[in-house]
Amino acid sequence: MGEGIEGDNMPDVLRVVHYLNAFFGGLGGEEEAHTPVSVHPGALGPGRLLEQALAPQGQIVATIVCGDGYFADHEEAVVAQVRAHWQTLKPDVFIAGPAFRAGRYGLACGRLCLEAERRQIPAVTGMHVENPGSDLYRPEHLYIIATEGSAVGMRSALERMAALAIKRGHRQPIGTATDEGFLPRAVRRTVHTGTPAAVRAVDMALKKWRGEPYTSELTVETFEAIPPAPPLHDPSTALVALVTEAGLVRQGNPDRLPAAAATHWASYHVAGMDRLVAGEWDAVHGGYDNTAALQDPNRVVPLDALRELEREGVIGKLLDDVFVTVGNIGSLNAMKRIGAEIAATLVQRGVQAVVLPAT
């Protein structure tokens, strides 16, 4: 689709593909949760209301339906099928849900919207802020309209989803989360309020004091739960690696790790070393006083103690290299990438467990 040039490649009526779970799609009866993927021309169930809200700028050309249980059990296969349907249907916009509080439905909507965005298909979904799909997919910057907890809020949810979908389909500028009704999606933008912070602070304090409504200017992202890795069964045979964000580097910082906002990592050979020797290492992380670390780097990366445990057979072997980055004011995206890269390297080298000193 052409981007940014008015009137170039802009559709007259947006082709919308709608995703519903089998319950809302009216399919499958009692076993509806296990209904496999199906495609239907036009709108189904609440899609009819959605289509009214989309008219005349948008039209639902097809509805994709899948049971929430089936989706959960066959997620990758379902995603592949839906992608194939998009290839045929060529939607201008993809709308999923709304899922309200239904957790599996919300996760399905979120995943499919993410897949759509990755294929440059603008996507909009809707769910309650506490739906697990909200927590998981907001950090992916998806547009998720905030809905009530149940289908009581269907009409208003669909109206806002339609309005946002039209803007996205036409590449029009999108307003703030508050204006458009979507959940904070981990993207912020500077604004000029016209009022100094001190004035706003005292004003807000007085509203809070008086019990009047006010809106906090900062909301906080939640983090997805990471499924815990299973424990080590026998440490005496395990290959253990040391990874740190403390910025402990060879004297002279040969890999030029920055004091903050790191975008890369380094590794240092420690084979044959029984301990880290003061003077051979520097600590460049700009967020902590490195005096103690410089006097004895083992206080940050405990090579001495781990070597003793290795000699005694408490752990099988310590990896020959220590992996280092700087975790000071690190961008989350950069740290995710750094972590993934280090993890991939460790797995490739047969590492079975990691000790991660953090400052």
Add this chain to the structure above:
Amino acid sequence: MGLPTVLATCLYTVATRVGANRIVRGGRFHHPFGAPEKPQAEEYAWRRKFVEQTIRALCTPVQQPTVFDVEEAVLV
């Protein structure tokens, strides 16, 4: 990935919030494995004990972010 990983830090509230599942707590953030106020031999003994605790955490099944306490360093 499935690599059991133990985070050794004293700032455990940040760690639990971001979802680190095995956290061993102690030291000061300038030196998670250090106790420079102790004499050298005592400090090493403390460090070894702390490292043993991190290995034990690696061997412990967990369902969610879990903080394994080593005894809190004495406040100066």
Add this chain to the structure above:
Amino acid sequence: MAHDAGAFRLEVGVFPIQRMIFASETRYQDEMLNLDRTALLAAIAEPRVIANVEIHLVHPGESCRLIHVLDTVAPMAKVQGRSTVYPGFFGTTMPAGDGRNHLLRGAAVIVCATFPEPTSGALSPVEAIIDMSGPAAPYCACSDLVNVVLVCHPTPGVTNADFDAALHRAKLKAAGYLARATAALTPPTVETYELSPVDPDLPRVVYVDQLHQQGLMAQTFLYGKHTQGLEPTLLHPNEMLDGALVNGNYRAPARAATYGHTQNFLVQELYRRHGQDVNFLGVVIGRGWQDSQLLKERQGWMMARMARLLGAQIAIMSADVGGTGGNNTIDFMQTIKACEHMGLQTVAVMQESGNPDGSDPTVVDFVPEANALISVGGIGWHTPAAPVVQRVIGGTTVQPSIAEEPRDPSGPLEVECWYGAIWKRAELGLSAVDV
């Protein structure tokens, strides 16, 4: 006995400054300061430690860039009263906050220097830059002031600690020297600061100020002494106006400055509204960057109990003159939490982390009790790139990050180290929204 200390009634005679020029004699006239450079040098000289001081004058709108900025100081002097401004650095300390000061409004002393000994880790100065014109200027503190810039060079062999101590003395002496040009003059306006009794039904508000203190290069001084071991204590706002807090923090260029303490944005606002819609009780100060989670939690309670014992009902908080970041945010959040648990309503002013496209988590740490936050947005977000400048003061290379090579400071710059950017954003009314 005179009983003339502790009334906490401060008069500030304000002398506006539009322009400064070098001249044979220091004189204030018609909003202009003629400055005898030689006399100023003689007043601030520290020959054992500072080999030489360049003195420059810069005005808003000039194509001029200041680099290696360490601190900025409001030019003021006490003309009546037993204490001094910036008490504690030169001789006996009296409680500040009384008497009469003369203040040159529209001007600042700026000190730039490079430390002689190498540093690494947290206790290192970080590059800080002020552009006096161009797209970055509005985001730099003091770009709208007439600045007397002291570029100080260390004598060979001096330690960082000794050099730093001398820099504090030199900048404070300079600030006093400039203001004393007006000592015999009648100020065009006099502002009076006192916390007079007000309607008892007005909510009692305390300003909770978390200070930056980690060690050399990252310090805040209270009455001349660094705050490493500070337990939370109380300040009358006049003590802040009088310079009881002096900045020695060079690792957070966006946030702290002596100027930011004496012209503290929340002190000014609470004073303005004292008796209107608030009863301003005073300021609780404490140091952030406590060394462990336990000490951070303790710090929260120690700050909150002070506010509570004062009888505050509302606590308005900031850290480092509006900046929060790194694990300092934990101390900050613990303080909010403790205040709320002690029954105070809190509002806190914060900056946001995250990268320039705004797509990263906004804060390092958080507590659910922090439900009323004012954001000044994020450093480095949408700060326009700065152009080539004609004049650079303070050094010959800049190194905004230790991961990069030092480079020519006069060229176009895309950096985030604009001096005082946080309190500038607070002043300008910048914030951020979810989009």
